[in-house]
Amino acid sequence: MFADKGFDGASLRAIARAAGVDPALVHHYFGNKEGVFVAAMRFPVNPAELLPKVMSAEPGRVGEQFAREFIAIWDDPDKRAPIVAMLRTAMTNERAAALMREFVTSALLDRVAAARDVPLLRLQAAVGQLVGVMIVRHVIRVEPLASASPEELVELLAPTLQRYIDGS
Amino acid sequence: MFADKGFDGASLRAIARAAGVDPALVHHYFGNKEGVFVAAMRFPVNPAELLPKVMSAEPGRVGEQFAREFIAIWDDPDKRAPIVAMLRTAMTNERAAALMREFVTSALLDRVAAARDVPLLRLQAAVGQLVGVMIVRHVIRVEPLASASPEELVELLAPTLQRYIDGS
Structure with missing residues (x-):
């Protein structure tokens, strides 16, 4: 998702949709988009x-x-x-x-x-x-x-x- | 020469010897070791x-x-x-x-x-x-x-x- 759309282009909602989960779940585990990025990139x-x-x-x-x-x-x-x-x-x-x-x-x-x-x-x-x-x-x-x-x-x-x- | 011996390990004299030319010639064209490096690395x-x-x-x-x-x-x-x-x-x-x-x-x-x-x-x-x-x-x-x-x-x-x- 980040590789395709860049950081600004990927929304939390779109990330959740791509993962087939509820946005609230993504929010619960990662807080926000930065949190997803940090986890995905092992930053x-x-x-x-x-x-x-x-x-x-x-x-x-x-x-x-x-x-x-x-x-x-x-x-x-x-x-x-x-x-x-x-x-x-x-x-x-x-x-x-x-x-x-x-x-x-x-x-x-x-x-x-x-x-x-x-x-x-x-x-x-x-x-x-x-x-x-x-x-x-x-x-x-x-x-x-x-x-x-x-x-x-x-x-x-x-x-x-x-x-x-x-x-x- | 630089790749083998590093910058400090390569002398102007050794560079000339490896190239089979007189050190004076290297000195004339490149000035000093930095000059040879700059030319060799396209720095x-x-x-x-x-x-x-x-x-x-x-x-x-x-x-x-x-x-x-x-x-x-x-x-x-x-x-x-x-x-x-x-x-x-x-x-x-x-x-x-x-x-x-x-x-x-x-x-x-x-x-x-x-x-x-x-x-x-x-x-x-x-x-x-x-x-x-x-x-x-x-x-x-x-x-x-x-x-x-x-x-x-x-x-x-x-x-x-x-x-x-x-x-x-």
Whole structure:
């Protein structure tokens, strides 16, 4: 369903219909479309659980919390592997890129942008900072970044993320 | 030669010997090992040409110049394609990752770190910022970042890069 219609094109109702079950059942087990996606793609993180953790930080520490949660996910090999696999596929396959783009936009970026009143471009620069550092750390594995402690990275990156979020 | 011995393991002398030519000839045509690598891998940018452009900026504008040069390279499809191809290979193949790691470290990071007295970790955070934004822009193509003008991106990213370089 996601592969055929993309993330935005697949509705919870259509997913239920395709599976031959009641939409209420899908809702009960997966919560929402993101939940179905996360399960179907074996995506290791459910934005519905991650976002409240980041957004509950006090305004001046959102950058720090954002860095901390993101680094913890990538530093866990079981969570990192499916993200890297998805990213790799997106680098060769336009359909996979579109799916990733729609999921990241609908499930993450649009919500944070609205909740914190952050321009999308700034939020994407912040996500780019985190994705890029994680590629340098875990995929190309350049030292000393590859062996830096999570705390060192939080300290290094938090002011950058905070600046993007504050718009300064 | 690079595939067998890695970037650091292949000397100009050994490259010449393997090719059955005089080392002076290799030196004449390629300048140094980076030049041979750039030609062999069809790598679109020669650090020997790029670095002086970035480093010649006045101290307070190195971040801006760094962003400008990097964005111009990635925004050119002919230059971007081989970089994305190399990155893609590095994401699946440890040998390719090692080659990329050694090249980036020896030809770029170590030199800039030494010339500007910037800790490597900070420099790698800056490179991570640029690589990540370019992946969001050109590979996953999330809007509005995908369609932002180079000038908008320079303005957005330059303060981040400058902060890493200044150590503030």
